Amino acid sequence: MEGGIFTGMGNGTQVDGKVLQTFQKSFVQVQDILDQNRVLINEINLNHESKIPDNLSRNVGLIRELNNNIRRVVDLYADLSTSFTKSVEASSEGESAGILRSDGKTSQKRIRSG
Numbered sequence: 001m002e003g004g005i006f007t008g009m010g011n012g013t014q015v016d017g018k019v020l021q022t023f024q025k026s027f028v029q030v031q032d033i034l035d036q037n038r039v040l041i042n043e044i045n046l047n048h049e050s051k052i053p054d055n056l057s058r059n060v061g062l063i064r065e066l067n068n069n070i071r072r073v074v075d076l077y078a079d080l081s082t083s084f085t086k087s088v089e090a091s092s093e094g095e096s097a098g099i100l101r102s103d104g105k106t107s108q109k110r111i112r113s114g
Helices: 017-050 053-093
Strands: 014-016
Touching: 014 017, 017 053
Parallel strands: none
Antiparallel strands: none
């Protein structure tokens, strides 16, 4: 689907396949970070339950890593939100052509339904 046109926004709006690939990539990154957070939280809980001083000290670094990961997820979602908003706005502006490219510009090509 690379570079192709997708008509899946429910209102007939056509979106460049590269835009969808960007969304997909971001969602995969978010899921990877969330999976990593699950592992970190489990390790933090085990260390806490053990009450071993070295394990409790290790939790400081693990919690920092968890907080950084959460910031990364928030940033990724903020970027996704901005990208989606720009895509929708560009799509609305270019509704006569109905085509949104990944660079945020509209194309004047018309796609014939067959």
